[in-house]
Amino acid sequence: MSLGVDPGLSAGLELVRRPIAATVLARTVLNRQLVRVTVGAPELDRFEYTAPDHLVRIFLPPQPGAALVLPTTERWWPELQEMPDASRPVVRNYTVRAFDPGARRLGIDFVLHGHGPGSTFARTAAPGDRLGILSDGADYAPPLDTDWQLLVGDETALPAIAAIIEQLDPGARALAFIEVGTRADELHIPRHPGVRIHWLHRGEPRPTNCDLLLRRLRETALPTGRPYAWLAGESSLVTSVRRHLVTDRGFDKSHIYFCGYWRRMND
Numbered sequence: 357m358s359l360g361v362d363p364g365l366s367a368g369l370e371l372v373r374r375p376i377a378a379t380v381l382a383r384t385v386l387n388r389q390l391v392r393v394t395v396g397a398p399e400l401d402r403f404e405y406t407a408p409d410h411l412v413r414i415f416l417p418p419q420p421g422a423a424l425v426l427p428t429t430e431r432w433w434p435e436l437q438e439m440p441d442a443s444r445p446v447v448r449n450y451t452v453r454a455f456d457p458g459a460r461r462l463g464i465d466f467v468l469h470g471h472g473p474g475s476t477f478a479r480t481a482a483p484g485d486r487l488g489i490l491s492d493g494a495d496y497a498p499p500l501d502t503d504w505q506l507l508v509g510d511e512t513a514l515p516a517i518a519a520i521i522e523q524l525d526p527g528a529r530a531l532a533f534i535e536v537g538t539r540a541d542e543l544h545i546p547r548h549p550g551v552r553i554h555w556l557h558r559g560e561p562r563p564t565n566c567d568l569l570l571r572r573l574r575e576t577a578l579p580t581g582r583p584y585a586w587l588a589g590e591s592s593l594v595t596s597v598r599r600h601l602v603t604d605r606g607f608d609k610s611h612i613y614f615c616g617y618w619r620r621m622n623d
């Protein structure tokens with residue numbers, strides 16, 4: 357399975373900027389909490405893939421088993437708003453973890469967190485199931501003068517962090533802090549000589565207001581040189597880490613990408 361951009365494959369082809377109908381080809385269990393759903397579509401040879409945190413919006417039927425009706429134009433958002441409730445698809449955000457334009461298929465790693473249409477879809481996805489997918493750009497963009505990278509996230513950011521590490525130049529240096537439930541939720545990431553990964557286990561059940569990752573980061577001596585930080589995951593984790601980097605570590609705000617991938621309720 358190829359991963360990353362092969363400009364040659366899409367050169368000269370018009371890229372697809374509206375939801376395309378895709379079919380589930382396979383469901384692979386990666387660990388007890390993560391499954392990879394591989395989907396295929398004829399138009400995936402024109403799917404725009406630009407960076408390892410490439411966002412794909414997935415469109416699911418309004419209820420499991422209901423018909424999937426997709427917006428048909430690049431103005432997909434207003435189209436979606438105008439659809440009747442009964443047929444309007446549910447839209448969720450995911451990362452393209454594996455992409456093979458030649459085979460016209462891509463893989464998405466879903467966290468099975470036990471609620472919501474995205475997680476429910478992944479728990480039961482089977483070959484032949486239909487969904488819509490829309491390429492929606494990427495954000496990972498370390499400046500050219502970056503000396504080292506800091507990658508921080510939870511399970512939802514693990515697909516992007518794993519892809520970033522896989523696609524790093526051989527001479528790059530990075531520190532990754534990844535928070536998961538227990539050791540069983542870690543994932544194999546191919547070794548890169550310049551990368552050190554810190555797995556952090558918050559325990560089960562998920563503690564409220566967990567600041568494990570922030571505490572570990574505070575205790576860690578960071579490399580010297582110009583950093584680039586990529587932070588994603590639960591919203592409060594991301595904002596607290598960003599605050600620490602800017603306030604206590606002197607990071608330049610413009611060299612930090614951060615995104616709350618989901619928000620914990622009932623805090």
Ligand SMILES: Cc1cc2nc3c(=O)[nH]c(=O)nc-3n(C[C@H](O)[C@H](O)[C@H](O)COP(=O)(O)OP(=O)(O)OC[C@H]3O[C@@H](n4cnc5c(N)ncnc54)[C@H](O)[C@@H]3O)c2cc1C
Nearest residue numbers: 449450451466467469471472473474475512515617618619
């Ligand atoms: C750019 C981007 C990329 C993303 N990439 C991925 C990815 O590759 N893989 C992935 O799994 N997620 C990814 N996410 C996060 C994902 O979009 C959210 O977790 C989303 O809420 C899942 O939708 P859902 O339908 O399962 O749950 P929702 O219907 O959105 O939420 C239902 C309930 O579940 C809770 N919840 C949502 N996510 C989690 C979670 N991870 N753990 C515990 N509780 C949760 C919510 O607080 C809510 O109470 C990404 C988000 C963004 C913005």
